[in-house]
Amino acid sequence: MRMRRKRHLEPRMERCKDLLAARGRPCLNLKEAAENFRALLDYSALFGNDAPVELEIGCGNGGFISELARRTPQTNFLAVEVCSNVILTAMENCIAAGIANVRFLNIPAEILPCYIPENSVEKIYLNFSTPLPETSREKQRLTSSRFLLIYEKLLKEGGCIVQKTDSAEFFEYSLAKFREHGFEVREVTRDLHHSEYAKENIVTEYERNFSGKGMPIFRAVAVKNRSFPG
Numbered sequence: 559m560r561m562r563r564k565r566h567l568e569p570r571m572e573r574c575k576d577l578l579a580a581r582g583r584p585c586l587n588l589k590e591a592a593e594n595f596r597a598l599l600d601y602s603a604l605f606g607n608d609a610p611v612e613l614e615i616g617c618g619n620g621g622f623i624s625e626l627a628r629r630t631p632q633t634n635f636l637a638v639e640v641c642s643n644v645i646l647t648a649m650e651n652c653i654a655a656g657i658a659n660v661r662f663l664n665i666p667a668e669i670l671p672c673y674i675p676e677n678s679v680e681k682i683y684l685n686f687s688t689p690l691p692e693t694s695r696e697k698q699r700l701t702s703s704r705f706l707l708i709y710e711k712l713l714k715e716g717g718c719i720v721q722k723t724d725s726a727e728f729f730e731y732s733l734a735k736f737r738e739h740g741f742e743v744r745e746v747t748r749d750l751h752h753s754e755y756a757k758e759n760i761v762t763e764y765e766r767n768f769s770g771k772g773m774p775i776f777r778a779v780a781v782k783n784r785s786f787p788g
């Protein structure tokens with residue numbers, strides 16, 4: 559089902575322009591764009607400081623990233639979301655909460671290399687990415703080889719991907735893909751809310767919904783560690 563366009567979307571996006579670091583799909587196809595188009599972000603200019611940068615992909619309404627940014631003011635955050643309707647809410651909430659250390663990219667993750675410099679990101683958060691179980695949609699899963707090759711380039715050595723999901727099948731698929739791509743998998747839990755990691759956990763909008771239905775939450779950390787034997 560197609561989501562209805564938000565009322566006054568464009569003027570509202572315009573009011574959030576100071577938070578919006580990138581928007582839109584380049585005219586080229588996504589593969590061509592990722593390889594050929596470059597408008598790399600200058601973090602110092604964007605945030606006004608040189609603090610470390612973390613990235614969330616598929617931020618939805620932005621509840622997770624704004625709470626993380628509030629708890630960690632000494633870190634800068636980039637939040638990526640393909641849907642304008644949704645990212646608008648995230649940006650408006652961020653402005654209302656007076657959060658200064660988050661910027662947004664209204665782009666598909668496929669073209670992250672156009673904007674994010676290589677070896678510049680400490681952590682990538684993948685919260686409740688759509689599992690897309692159909693074999694025909696494997697390439698669109700945010701932990702498929704296509705995306706892991708991108709993340710591997712953007713992450714600094716020792717940087718990591720932090721994944722949470724409600725889907726056991728997608729979780730096992732992701733763990734296998736992380737290992738296949740030489741990431742060192744750590745902190746695996748198949749019941750996050752009853753694990754040692756529960757205390758620090760920031761519950762996302764989707765997570766609240768799934769755990770409210772009694773479903774377990776899966777979480778793992780995949781570290782880029784070139785000296786790891788794999």
Ligand SMILES: C[S@@+](CC[C@H](N)C(=O)[O-])C[C@H]1O[C@@H](n2cnc3c(N)ncnc32)[C@H](O)[C@@H]1O
Binds near residue numbers: 615616686
């Ligand atoms: C299931 S929702 C999860 C939202 C939020 N992370 C949470 O946990 O509440 C997945 C979000 O990822 C976004 N998304 C899916 N594929 C994407 C892509 N390739 N690039 C950027 N965003 C994407 C969707 O638009 C959607 O808002």
